[in-house]
Structure formats: structure tokens, C-alpha cells
Amino acid sequence: MRDNPHIFNGHEIIISGAGPVGLSLAIALCAHGFECLVVSKESVFDQKQGDFDGRAYTIAAGCWAMWDTFGICEKIQPFAQPIQKVEAEAASFAPLSFGFDDGQSEDRPLGYLIEAHSILSALWEKAQNTKGLSLVTNSQLSGIKTHADRVDVSWNGSEGGASARLLVGCDGRESYVRKAAGITFPGHDYKAKGLVATVSLKQPHNGVARQIFLKNGPFAVLPLPNNKASLVWTEREVVAEALTDLSDRDFELELKEKIGDFLGEFSLLGGRFAYPLKMRVADSFVSDRIALAGDAAHAIHPLAGQGLNLGLKDVASLAETIAKAAHVGLDIGSPLALEPYEEWRRTETINMATSMDLLERMFKAPPIFRGFAGLGMSLVGKSETARSALIKQASGCDGENTPQLFQGRLMQFS
Template identity: 70%
Template sequence: MELYPQTKPDYEIVISGAGPVGLSLAIALCDLGFECLVVSKDGDFEPQKGNFDGRAYSIAPACWAMWRVFGICEALEPFAQPILKVEAEAANFSPICFDFEEDEEIDGPLGYIVETHAILSTLWEKARKTAGLTFKSNTKLSGIKTQSDRVLISLNDDDTKISSKLLIGCDGRESFVRKTAGIEFAGHDYEAKGIVATVELTKPHEGVARQVFLKGGPFAVLPLKNNLASLVWTERIVVADSLMTLNDLDFELELREKVGDFLGEFTLKSGRFAYPLKMRIADTFSTDRIALAGDAAHTIHPLAGQGLNLGLKDVAALAETIGKAAHVGLDIGSTLALEPYDEWRRADTINMALGMDVLDKMFKAPPALRGLVGFGMSLMGKSELARSFLSREAKGVSGRNMPQLLQGHPIQF
């Protein structure tokens, strides 16, 4: 084991990645009094120039409650479209419908669709004003060595090194932290891509999020402000790649032919993005001196829009776990201190990932089975109990032992 002078580490916590998960985690930890460094391979975030680029996230109310604790929701609200109703259907069958009034115990909408740029801009502004938080931009991790009381982190393929009690990888599905730590990332590819674009609708969307299960995959219409809608169109890779080569007019024609009256009249208002769909879950979310959160720990099928929400739930659980460990005098980077986080989040993530996987497989099944699934969805749509359960799942408030931040409360011990 490499020897290191018995001095205090340079930082208590280093976070690799400055996306919504990494920034939210940094804010949560600094609010608990920790000194954190966020390392970003990109430059400092710059305000968007020009029109909305078409990308948006679905945010569950429980995650919105955490951001409300951070004091950023007021800045996000002009860009956030409340989801007042959800409709999900299999082609040719009655849809499942539920709205924000399904469960009287829960106030507010089923969620929010928020522009990606607005989320990043708001989180960066908050992070820059957060005491105890510093940044290293245009910086890449090039090596990681764990020691008994710290982790040594090499930067930019040179001799630059920093030390920390704990390194947290929030650096995406191709996470350098996860790979260097030797943590397996098991799962499979869906042999499909999701195409994302924004359209302007002729008729008001009235805050309704809609999803139909087609043979090639699910097609979702997510409401945005100003009667815009974010489309998520899942297709086999070869079809998706072909669609991405079309000009805007031909793409619109293909879209109209594919979804018919489901979308109604529309006009394409943004560029198109395509990304491969994968299901991967890390064998562990933590090891000695290292933890993972967000896409570095898991990626799932996007058909329920829960990818970022899973990452934000990681934030709430990991911040509370680290805070509690420090409160009782544990070394925050030790395996003992981090084990509760792994136990808290991994089972929930596996359940969500498998649920999305099963749904995807059911709607890719032979026609007879797809018809049976569609009929089952019709029956669920008529059940108040089923609709209430789905409503609570969508809001992120199902289950027990929710982290304090997801309940809308600051972390306390």
C-alpha cells in the first residue's frame, strides 16, 4: 500500500460529475456542513443562447420536494409544466387514466416536465452560492487509489493529485469511477433507441402526459409549457437510425403515419436526439472510499420517465447516510458507513428496472399476448385501487422509510 503523509485530506468529499445528480448531491452535502469538490470534465456552465433545444426531464413530486428544500423551485417554476393527468394505453384498447386527485392523501400534480437547460442553469446558480462547495472544471479523473484513511485521485493524466475521505461517481453510464473501482455493471441492451424531439401542438395538451405501446416500442407525449410537448419515440436501432437521417419534413410525415390521431396536429420545434436504450445495474452502489449515484449506478428503460428520479432518490439517501455516519462518529468513507446506502437504494432500483423490463418485453411479445396485455391494462384502468397505486408510484411516494429530503424536510439527526 502506498504511504501518504498523515495530514488531513484535501477535501472531505469529491464528486465526479456536474449533472443534475452530481450538483444536487453537492448541495445536499454542503448543506450538512461538508466541504465538497465537484470535478467536471466540461467547462463552467453557460446560459443557453437561442431557443429551447428540445430536451426535458420528468421530475417526480418527491424529488421536486427535495429541490424545494434547496430553495430552487421558484426559479424552476416558469419552465415546469405540471402533469395533471396520465394516460397509458396499448393500441386498440381502453387506456389507464389517473390524475392528481386520485389519492386524497397526496397534494399536487403527478409530476413536472422541466426543460433540461432550466434544471442545469438553476442548479449551477445554486451550487455557485453554496458555502463549502468548490469546482474544478475542464478536468478529468485519470486514476484512483484507495488507502486506509483516504482516496488518492489523479487528474488530467499528469502529476496532479488530490486526496479525499470519499469519492462519489456521478459521472454517467460510462463512469470512470465505477470502471476504475472494478464494479461490475450487469444488464442488457434493448437493441432500440429513443428519439427525443419537441413539437408545438394545435390543441391544448391540458397537462396530460400520454403513452401508447406500439410494436416498435412505447411512444410518449410529455406536456411542456406554452403548449409544447416533448416526444420520446422508441424504435429498433435500424429504424431509429434511418429516422434520424430524414429532414424535418420527412420526419414529420413518418411521425404522422406512425401515431395517427394519437398526437393530433403538430409542428416540429426542435432538433432531434437519439440515444441507445440499456438496462444496467451496478453490483454494488458503494465500496471502500467510493460510492456511485445516478446513471453511474444504474440505467433503465425510459418508458416511465424515472431515470433521473432514481438518481435524485440516490442523492437524498446518500446524503442522509453520509450525514448520519458523521453524526455518530464514523469515517464517512468506510465500508461500514456506506453500506446502509447500498441497502437503501439498490433494491428499489432493481425493482424499478425489472418492472420496466417486464413491460417492454410484454409489448414486444407475439400479437396474441400483446392483446392479452392490452386487455389487462383496460381492466386496470377501471380499478380505483390500481389507479391509486400507479399514481403513488408516479409521484415517488410509495414505500416506507423515505429519505427526509424526499419528504420535503431538511436532513436532521
């Protein structure tokens, strides 16, 4: 419980969006004594009735540590596949691959693979039982007005509304909050889609996440419990759409022809889903009484599986920024209070987005450049120092920039 909470009209903070980022932020803030209102365009999530959209997320060690402070890891654990090793290969050249083990702890995995609906189920259940957290479902923001001392929001064409000190947009790439704040979202589209499918594997995957770089984009095999795997196949838009429309049998044949023995024997489970790929970073993560987090603030290429991890690090950083500002008596919606979050997260996000963009471009470049990229990847795989640095970066636990929640600690200030 934080010191001297400044309750405003029943809610200090309004959060637009009830995905993993929005709900995690609300839970983190309420654990510190804030009163939060979450506005969700969806109904309360029910795993038994929810539509499975095919997605599975790579969850880094820091994100898992934060969720552990919420007390939800026990619920998620049965649906989580520990990642014991990561391997990558550059196609069309002599075999180039690297794998790395977590040398920091023999019993701690590099991260986890979890299907999206299992994450949402746990977070919704926690949110509904969190003191100080209110939920408005089946509602979309339709008005935002900022004032010197508050922000007013309305939803569903003014059928409802509320005021708070701070509004946080966790409402995705097409964020209403970002657009209303006049924050631009520069970047580019890859003119490609990530085709997602789930398969059952004949051979044990042993917790190994694998990726091969093909001419049109990377192809990833991400391990799931019960020897299943989530496939993420990047292709040009027109090709991805055609593959989505194929029968299961024809899709399996196309897949085998494309990647040969890389996947081994498999059988398709469920449907296929295609998502457009973009690279975008908001020009600012904060405005007057407004902050952005997750996909509302950035979108990166999924080849390293860091999209949600970036969003969850936004959560940990923003929660700590808000809590520290309140602790020293600042107005949590003021520019002075929010500036540290902007400085903390935006540069790191730009660096990650640029790195993924460069890697994607290099492996789609003419053969000589792809060869240099493959050679560089091979050298990284042979360097213990480089592998250690990759592990630390992927975990989200990078020294002084690591939020307290990512260290598995509740936020505290002396």
C-alpha cells in the same frame, strides 16, 4: 449544519460528475455542513450558450420537494409544466387506456416536465453560490487510489488532484469511477434508440402526459410549457438513425403515418436526437471509499420516465446515509457507513429496472401476450387502489423508505 464535521485536506467528499445528480448531491451535502469538491468534464453551464440536447425530464413530487429545500424551485417553476394526468394506450387492440388524478391533493400535480437545460442552469447557479462547494471544470478523472483512511484522485493526467474520505461517481453510464473500482455493470442493450424531438401542438395538451405502446416500442407525448410537447419515440436502432437524418417535412410525414391522430396537429421545433436504450444495474453501489449514484449505478428503459427520478432518490438516500454516519461518529467512507445506502437503493432499483424491462418485452411480444398486457393496464386504470399505489411509487414517497429530503425536510437526526 451537522455536528463535528471532520474536514480532510479541505474536502471530505469528492463527486465526479456535474449533471443533475452530481450537483444535487453536492448541494445536499454542503447544506448539512460537509465540504465537497465536484469535478466536471464540462465548463460551467450557461443556458444561453449551452447546446440543447432535446431531453426533457419527468420530475416526481419527491424530487421537486428536495429541490425546494435547496431553494431552486422558484427559478425552475417558470420552465416547469405540471403533469395533471397520465394516460396510456395499447395499440392494435380495442382502445385500452387509463388516466389517474392525484387524489391526495387537489392543487398538487403528479409531477413536472422540465427541459434539461433549465434544470442544469438552476443547479449550476445554486452550486456556484453554495458554501463549502468547490468546482473543478473541464477536467476528467485519470487516477483513483484508495487507502485505509482516504481516497486520492487525479484528473487530466495528474495535472491536478485531491484527497477525501469518500469519492462518489455520478459520471454517467460509462463511469470512470465505477470501472476503476472494478464494479461490473451487467444487463443488456435493447438494440433500440429513443428518438427525442420537441413540437408545438395545435390543440391544448392540458397537462396530460400520454403514451401509446407500438410494436417496436412506446411513443410518449410529454407536455411542456406554452403548449409544447417533448416526443420520445422508441424505434429499432437503424430506423431511429434513419428518422434522425430525414428532413423536417419527411419526419413529420413519417410521424403522422406511424401514430395517426394520436398526436393531433403539430409543428416541429428544433432538432432531433437519438439515444441508445439499455438496462443495466451495477453489481454493487459501493466499494472501498467509493459510492455510485445515478446513471453510474443504473440505466433503465425510459418508458415510465423514471431514470432521473431514480438517480435523485439515490442522492437523497446517499446524503442521508452519509450525514447519519457522520452524526454517530463513523468514518463516512468506511464499508460500515456506506452499507445502508447499498441496502436502501439497490433492491428498489433492480425491481424498477426489471418491471420496466418486463413491460417493454410484453408489449413487443406476439399479439396474444400484448393483449394480456393491455388488459392488465386497463384493469389497473379501473382500480382506485392500484392507481393510488402507482402515484405513490412514481412520486418516490413510499412510506418508511422515503428519504427526509424527498419529504421536503432538511436532514435531522435525534
